[in-house]
Amino acid sequence: MLPSPVVDHIIGMAIKDRSPAYLCSDKRGQLIGWGGELEVYGIQGLKLKEPINIQLPFLEGLLPLEETSCLLPCLKFNEKVSADVHIFPDSNCDWILLLNVTSLEMEQILRQQKINDLNLLRQNQVKQVNQLSHLRNEAITPSVVEIAVMCLKLNGLTLIESPISAFSKFNLYIRSITSTVADEAGIVDNIIGNLIIAIFGIVPSTSTPIKNAVRAAIRIFETIQESSLRENLTEPAIVIVSDKNLLGSFRFKNQNYLSIIGGSIERAVEIQQRAVSSQILVDKETFEKLEPSLQKHPQIFKNS
Amino acid sequence: MIQKKICMLGAFAVGKTSLVARYVKSMFSEKYLTTVGVKIEKKLVKVDNQDVMLMLWDLAGEDEFNKVQTSYLRGSSGFILVIDGTRHTTLDVALNLQKNLQESFGKLPFILVFNKADLVNEWEIDPGTIEMLQASGNIVFRSSAKTGQNVEEVFLTLAEMMVK
Numbered sequence: 001m002l003p004s005p006v007v008d009h010i011i012g013m014a015i016k017d018r019s020p021a022y023l024c025s026d027k028r029g030q031l032i033g034w035g036g037e038l039e040v041y042g043i044q045g046l047k048l049k050e051p052i053n054i055q056l057p058f059l060e061g062l063l064p065l066e067e068t069s070c071l072l073p074c075l076k077f078n079e080k081v082s083a084d085v086h087i088f089p090d091s092n093c094d095w096i097l098l099l100n101v102t103s104l105e106m107e108q109i110l111r112q113q114k115i116n117d118l119n120l121l122r123q124n125q126v127k128q129v130n131q132l133s134h135l136r137n138e139a140i141t142p143s144v145v146e147i148a149v150m151c152l153k154l155n156g157l158t159l160i161e162s163p164i165s166a167f168s169k170f171n172l173y174i175r176s177i178t179s180t181v182a183d184e185a186g187i188v189d190n191i192i193g194n195l196i197i198a199i200f201g202i203v204p205s206t207s208t209p210i211k212n213a214v215r216a217a218i219r220i221f222e223t224i225q226e227s228s229l230r231e232n233l234t235e236p237a238i239v240i241v242s243d244k245n246l247l248g249s250f251r252f253k254n255q256n257y258l259s260i261i262g263g264s265i266e267r268a269v270e271i272q273q274r275a276v277s278s279q280i281l282v283d284k285e286t287f288e289k290l291e292p293s294l295q296k297h298p299q300i301f302k303n304s
Numbered sequence: 305m306i307q308k309k310i311c312m313l314g315a316f317a318v319g320k321t322s323l324v325a326r327y328v329k330s331m332f333s334e335k336y337l338t339t340v341g342v343k344i345e346k347k348l349v350k351v352d353n354q355d356v357m358l359m360l361w362d363l364a365g366e367d368e369f370n371k372v373q374t375s376y377l378r379g380s381s382g383f384i385l386v387i388d389g390t391r392h393t394t395l396d397v398a399l400n401l402q403k404n405l406q407e408s409f410g411k412l413p414f415i416l417v418f419n420k421a422d423l424v425n426e427w428e429i430d431p432g433t434i435e436m437l438q439a440s441g442n443i444v445f446r447s448s449a450k451t452g453q454n455v456e457e458v459f460l461t462l463a464e465m466m467v468k
Contacts, residue, residue: 061379074341179393
């Protein structure tokens with residue numbers, strides 16, 4: 001049991017600058033009481049025994065509560081005020097508590113705006129790089145870059161009875177993989193049969209190519225676990241190889257194509273033959289570059 | 305008069321707030337401002353000569369770390385799932401949301417809205433994908449909050465689906 005001065009202090013802190021206000025509704029959805037700083041939220045002219053959802057439309061469909069309480073975080077009441085709305089049941093009524101979160105919301109908006117702007121920027125960069133790989137008239141200045149190659153093999157497609165279903169599944173897989181790879185600053189470079197090759201280290205990133213590739217591989221398995229993609233298919237086998245390679249472009253049929261020359265892609269494809277479903281098999285040299293926490297990841301294995 | 309709650313859902317920066325602003329206030333801004341939490345707007349429409357007050361819940365978009373709060377969705381009569389035609393990943397987000405919604409709330413009316421039709425030359429989503437979604441029974445619109453293309457139609461169609 002906490003001493004009452006401590007409890008008072010905690011309560012004082014919890015409601016300081018939060019303009020607490022409350023409303024009470026009976027189980028028929030009629031307003032039966034209110035109090036606190038309702039004017040802060042622009043709530044006025046309330047009428048007793050009238051439907052609460054008509055007077056306060058944000059409560060439409062929410063009352064009466066059946067059993068559990070409900071929190072609506074950061075609900076904007078007008079251009080200037082936002083509140084966390086807590087709705088909780090009592091024996092014969094429901095309580096609605098409003099707590100001002102305007103200042104917290106302002107901070108969160110600034111953070112979220114930055115995050116979303118950066119994400120859009122990155123998605124845009126990925127798109128540009130993808131376009132770059134198919135530029136018709138311009139070539140890339142060749143350079144030596146550290147890249148990571150992720151080679152992913154989808155197994156079990158031929159076991160699906162209907163060819164339409166098999167290809168529909170394959171399409172879903174490719175879309176999901178492409179977006180996860182893009183999220184980790186990679187690009188899907190090539191698809192040969194059921195083998196998907198993604199490259200990391202071309203799109204600018206604050207992280208290293210190998211870290212991005214491993215993160216993408218882990219996230220691909222997570223996405224598959226969470227989605228319907230796993231139905232009827234065994235999980236893919238993923239291989240990751242990282243090394244320095246030549247990056248440039250070649251011209252074929254009047255178009256320039258992005259090209260990576262070096263041993264990484266060949267090595268990845270070769271190791272892929274030994275890869276097992278649900279595993280991320282990392283070649284020996286690349287494995288040594290991984291952080292210890294990743295080396296211990298249950299799905300990551302060293303190719304020896 | 306009856307009230308119906310509609311939730312606007314989708315990935316971040318697909319144009320949920322812009323669609324609501326275009327519909328309710330006939331306004332559009334090129335500047336992207338993120339939504340945190342939820343904003344509620346109202347619009348009175350007529351369906352079969354009946355007044356229907358639409359409560360439009362404009363929810364913060366989904367990203368890797370912020371998933372939709374299910375508490376916001378309680379009491380909804382319908383959903384608008386917004387997709388940015390220029391970003392393929394936003395279709396995956398919308399389809400995933402739709403799947404989760406059906407699991408949690410059963411079969412409620414919803415519309416898939418491919419927004420940013422004014423940027424159709426930059427679209428990553430091909431017409432075949434949209435036709436496939438239509439063919440499998442989904443109500444699909446191509447819209448533009450910038451030009452107003454199909455914005456009224458989206459909300460009115462959903463209102464009719466919810467009332468009937």
